[in-house]
Amino acid sequence: MTANAAFDLIINNGRHFDGSGGPSAIRHLGIRNGHVAAISDTPLDETGCPEVINAAGEWVMPGFLDTHTHYDAELLAGPGLKESVRHGVTTVTFGSCSIGMVCSDAEDCSDLFTRVESIPREEVLPLLKRTKTWNTPRGYVAHLEQMPLGPNVTAFLGHSDLRVSVMGLSRAVDKQVQPTATEMQRMEAVLEEGLDVGLLGLSTMTTKWDKLDGDRERSKSLPTTYAKWPEYAQLNRILRRRGRIHQGAPDIVTKINMFAFLFASFGWFRKPLKTTLITLMDVKSNGLLHRVVGKLAHFCNRFLGADFRWQALPCPFEVHADGIDLVIFEEFGAGEAALHLADEIERNKLLQDESYRRWFRKNYESKLTPRVWHRDFHDAAIVGCPDASVVGKSFGEVADARGIHPVDAFLDLVVAHGKALRWKTTIGNYRKHRLEAIVQEKGAILSFSDAGAHIRNMAFYNFPLRMLKLVNDAQTEGRAFMSLEKAVWRLTGELGDWFGIDAGHLRLGDRADIAVINPHGLDDSLAAYAEAPMPEFGGVARMVNRNDAAVTATIINGRVAYRQTRFATDFGNQSGYGRFLRAGEIPARAVDFSPAPESSLARAA
Missing domain, CATH: 3.20.20.140 (Metal-dependent hydrolases)
Incomplete structure (x- = not known):
């Protein structure tokens, strides 16, 4: 390719971070053949370039x-x-x-x-x-x-x-x-x-x-x-x-x-x-x-x-759970015993057994055993249940209202509602x-x-x-x-x-794996609850994050994979985006550079 060849993608006016921790600055990036071919403090020639992203007011950084x-x-x-x-x-x-x-x-x-x-x-x-x-x-x-x-x-x-x-x-x-x-x-x-x-x-x-x-x-x-x-x-x-x-x-x-x-x-x-x-x-x-x-x-x-x-x-x-299906219960014996039983009828029979409940309460109340979960049902909020009267309350509050132990309140609700009981806590x-x-x-x-x-x-x-x-x-x-x-x-x-992989930098000659971030989208929506179906696994709903205002574009191998809430039509179906990165294989940063005006940042790179 000649030095005068057009760029495949130009990202204009963004605050450029190169991934080194060095100073950021407003720059214009030209992408060619999957690499950064130009970093300029003046606008690049857009002639023949099929896609231009105006990143004014946004941050342009290596992909995460x-x-x-x-x-x-x-x-x-x-x-x-x-x-x-x-x-x-x-x-x-x-x-x-x-x-x-x-x-x-x-x-x-x-x-x-x-x-x-x-x-x-x-x-x-x-x-x-x-x-x-x-x-x-x-x-x-x-x-x-x-x-x-x-x-x-x-x-x-x-x-x-x-x-x-x-x-x-x-x-x-x-x-x-x-x-x-x-x-x-x-x-x-x-x-x-x-x-x-x-x-x-x-x-x-x-x-x-x-x-x-x-x-x-x-x-x-x-x-x-x-x-x-x-x-x-x-x-x-x-x-x-x-x-x-x-x-x-x-x-x-x-x-x-x-x-x-x-x-x-x-x-x-x-x-x-x-x-x-x-x-x-x-x-x-x-x-x-x-x-x-x-x-x-x-x-x-x-x-x-x-x-x-x-x-x-x-x-x-923060973790959520449907009923008792949560890995933190594997850390003590009573929880392990319940999760061992895959059959719901058998599990419910166990959860109703009084000797089992005494065992669970003993595990829950023990102050001497090491733990990851804080084991406090007063700090576990119910966010979904067929019994609407308990939604928004902690298991501890339900227990206090019923005059029973928090463990019993939890197990009663699990037996009654199974996986329809949804709750959360912060570990x-x-x-x-x-x-x-x-x-x-x-x-x-x-x-x-x-x-x-x-x-x-x-x-x-x-x-x-x-x-x-x-x-x-x-x-x-x-x-x-x-x-x-x-x-x-x-x-x-x-x-x-x-x-030791070829990733994480956005300098002249680096692979063009890029995130364009809108700082105004870095708001409370980042922590909001959301679900979406998994078509890969029969449509089962999984927890996801939905903060679409934060990411303007995700670029992989110089190709726009995601932009303004939409994925490229061939993304995930055609090769040309991601690849397997071999450990220790970091090629020299050599590309066909553009004749664009060269900034001090580009010269340093």
């Missing part, structure tokens, strides 16, 4: 990265992943929390995935049986690369998926069984193959409340939780040598084994192990913990040679000043949306927008705690660089 999702199954049915793209996300990561769709057969993948992530098994299992034709990382990546991807995608190899594919499901969840030397060699070989084809690293999970679905090993914890630390250490050696990432979770209830993950990340006389864990959060059950572990991570990184990052959400962690990040402190932690990255999972429980698809609102509101109130440039960097360039 969502580096902790569970889109593994949804991607196979609907590769557009529109619920993220509509909020400016252009790159997503899946294979999180030890589960994925890489190595195991269809039924094993389904049983690993559906109960943990609260996605209907009756939809996921048939989908996997229809589509899953691979059982190796190389085959998985080949499949991704022939799909009409919407956003760019990256992935981890899940340890539970790996363990089951090598050991078989039953042996992988037998606490008396550990992998043989031959099986460990096979796991190492598969992990090496995964890294060879560009997977980010290995994901694990040590919280035992994540349970299997199906009827073969139902209610057993995920296979990764049965591994001893030497098994993790053996796989970590590969990750350390290759400079790849261990994504995991400490035992979220006791938190104690986080010290093992921290120690594994140390770089004393060795290469540090890049490690990221869930999650840094100001939980109501322990308001001091996040202050300690956040500073601990920073200390280890600075003085002990670690490369460790907590994952943190920049918004309140953490409920204090604004503490949330502002969390998003500034140097030992944290902005992540953990869980997009694509817990579809009836929560919706954080727009968490980058909520971060921008948090920072922008503070500036408007005259108490700025972070610049907008740094906020954009935390959502884009910092993540792209730490994960």
